[in-house]
Amino acid sequence: xxxxxxxxxxxxxxxxxxxxxxxxxxxxxxxxxxxxxxxxxxxxxxxxxxxxxxxxxxxxxxxxxxxxxxxxxxxxxxxxxxxxxxxxxxxxxxxxxxxxxxxxxxxxxxxxxxxxxxxxxxxxxxxxxxxxxxxxxxxxxxxxxxxxxxxxxxxxxxxxxxxxxxxxxxxxxxxxxxxxxxxxxxxxxxxxxxxxxxxxxxxxxxx
Amino acid sequence: xxxxxxxxxxxxxxxxxxxxxxxxxxxxxxxxxxxxxxxxxxxxxxxxxxxxxxxxxxxxxxxxxxxxxxxxxxxxxxxxxxxxxxxxxxxxxxxxxxxxxxxxxxxxxxxxxxxxxxxxxxxxxxxxxxxxxxxxxxxxxxxxxxxxxxxxxxxxxxxxxxxxxxxxxxxxxxxxxxxxxxxxxxxxxxxxxxxxxxxxxxxxxxx
DNA sequence: CCCCGATGTTAGAGTATTCTTACTTAATGT
DNA sequence: ACATTAAGTAAGAATACTCTAACATCGGGG
Numbered sequence: 001x002x003x004x005x006x007x008x009x010x011x012x013x014x015x016x017x018x019x020x021x022x023x024x025x026x027x028x029x030x031x032x033x034x035x036x037x038x039x040x041x042x043x044x045x046x047x048x049x050x051x052x053x054x055x056x057x058x059x060x061x062x063x064x065x066x067x068x069x070x071x072x073x074x075x076x077x078x079x080x081x082x083x084x085x086x087x088x089x090x091x092x093x094x095x096x097x098x099x100x101x102x103x104x105x106x107x108x109x110x111x112x113x114x115x116x117x118x119x120x121x122x123x124x125x126x127x128x129x130x131x132x133x134x135x136x137x138x139x140x141x142x143x144x145x146x147x148x149x150x151x152x153x154x155x156x157x158x159x160x161x162x163x164x165x166x167x168x169x170x171x172x173x174x175x176x177x178x179x180x181x182x183x184x185x186x187x188x189x190x191x192x193x194x195x196x197x198x199x200x201x202x203x204x205x206x207x
Numbered sequence: 208x209x210x211x212x213x214x215x216x217x218x219x220x221x222x223x224x225x226x227x228x229x230x231x232x233x234x235x236x237x238x239x240x241x242x243x244x245x246x247x248x249x250x251x252x253x254x255x256x257x258x259x260x261x262x263x264x265x266x267x268x269x270x271x272x273x274x275x276x277x278x279x280x281x282x283x284x285x286x287x288x289x290x291x292x293x294x295x296x297x298x299x300x301x302x303x304x305x306x307x308x309x310x311x312x313x314x315x316x317x318x319x320x321x322x323x324x325x326x327x328x329x330x331x332x333x334x335x336x337x338x339x340x341x342x343x344x345x346x347x348x349x350x351x352x353x354x355x356x357x358x359x360x361x362x363x364x365x366x367x368x369x370x371x372x373x374x375x376x377x378x379x380x381x382x383x384x385x386x387x388x389x390x391x392x393x394x395x396x397x398x399x400x401x402x403x404x405x406x407x408x409x410x411x412x413x414x
Numbered sequence: 415c416c417c418c419g420a421t422g423t424t425a426g427a428g429t430a431t432t433c434t435t436a437c438t439t440a441a442t443g444t
Numbered sequence: 445a446c447a448t449t450a451a452g453t454a455a456g457a458a459t460a461c462t463c464t465a466a467c468a469t470c471g472g473g474g
Contacts, residue, residue: 016451016452033240033241034240034241037430037431037432038431038432038433039430039431039432040431047452047453048452048453048454049431049432049433050433050434050435050452050453050454050455051451051452051453053432053433053434054450054451054452058432058433059431059432059433112322115319115378115379117239117241157396160375160376160379161372161375161400161403163375163379164371164373164374164375164376164378164379164400165368165371165372165375165404166371166375167371167375167379168368168370168373168374168375169367169368169371171371172322172367172370172371172374189364192411193368193371193404195407195411196368196404196407196408196410196411197372197400197403197404197407199406199407199410199411200402200403200404200406200407200408200410201403201407203403203406203407203410204399204402204403204406223421223422244460244461244462245461245462245463246460246461246462247461254422254423255422255423255424256461256462256463257423257424257425257463257464258421258422258423260462260463260464261421262421265462265463266461266462266463
């Protein structure tokens with residue numbers, strides 16, 4: 001394999017590749033996608049502006065790596081939240097909404113990247129792969145809530161709406177006029193909103 | 208007033224200011240916020256790259272004008288959809304979800320701009336003003352759905368969730384693996400999802 | 415009729431960014 | 445010990461973008 005994860009190291013850092021991704025995400029959080037540049041990330045990581053090119057072929061690859069990392073973290077966060085929410089399927093799914101909101105409030109622009117930036121080249125791939133894992137996690141949780149005979153397409157649709165509600169809630173409120181920094185309150189409301197959607201959906205299914 | 212809407216014209220175009228906003232939005236739709244530049248907009252409008260600076264003090268002002276224009280259009284689109292949906296308040300509010308989705312599917316990146324780009328300078332103002340009008344429109348529609356004694360804050364919260372569901376639905380599906388170009392179907396589903404949320408919310412209120 | 419201001423044009427200064435090239439350093443394995 | 449090689453550095457070419465300055469042109473009001 002030509003895997004770049006070989007533990008060979010340079011003479012300066014512990015793990016620059018990971019550090020670059022970390023700083024990249026931090027930069028995104030501060031300046032947004034527009035303010036992102038390889039040079040700035042390098043400076044933040046304390047290396048020369050050419051160093052990143054040893055680890056990523058081009059700017060887009062670094063960006064994609066950041067995006068993939070954000071999704072992977074998000075997947076983990078949501079999975080853990082569901083696990084800690086107890087046995088009830090509705091509780092579990094609703095908990096993901098709260099966790100997602102909390103995460104977004106803390107890592108705003110990293111999440112924006114996922115929804116806004118259009119990856120063109122082959123770097124698209126690692127992003128999509130993580131996205132699939134993310135969706136799989138939610139699909140599993142949704143299956144437990146919906147009737148057993150629900151089709152895959154309907155489940156997916158349900159998940160999308162669940163996620164949409166959550167994502168929108170988390171991202172739109174902070175942009176509004178008032179800056180509500182009550183993270184816990186917002187997360188709780190997001191969970192409630194998710195529950196409303198689940199309730200309404202199930203109700204409609206039954207007639 | 209120092210209003211720039213004076214009908215004085217140069218020797219070349221009908222209304223360059225409006226044309227620049229139009230082309231700006233079109234460029235955003237194609238290349239995203241990252242690919243936006245004053246020079247490119249100028250080229251698209253068929254003028255020199257210095258011309259836009261006669262109408263906008265800087266890049267951010269043009270961007271803000273585009274954003275404000277998108278929101279204004281969106282407000283109008285939603286208001287009309289509600290009007291055409293008939294007298295029932297739930298129908299009217301649900302219709303806005305369908306209209307929003309339809310609009311976003313056609314004008315994707317223009318909408319992204321609203322949620323992602325962080326306006327810093329004084330240009331923020333015109334964007335916020337249009338945002339307020341947008342919210343006012345939805346607040347009025349939501350008031351008709353909710354019990355008469357609902358507080359402003361609760362109404363606002365309800366609207367945010369409604370909008371979030373819709374926005375998320377409209378923006379996330381297209382980014383997914385499959386590219387579902389069935390606009391009408393998506394719009395209809397968005398409306399259904401909105402209805403689910405309304406149903407669930409009202410149900411929770413009552414018990 | 416002519417002046418003036420709004421709105422264009424061209425040219426370019428200044429800056430930032432991406433990515434390349436050639437050189438250097440340090441860790442590793444035999 | 446020492447060759448090899450991954451991974452860093454410095455320097456810079458090529459490009460793009462923002463915004464300014466000085467000039468040109470059209471249209472309307474005195």
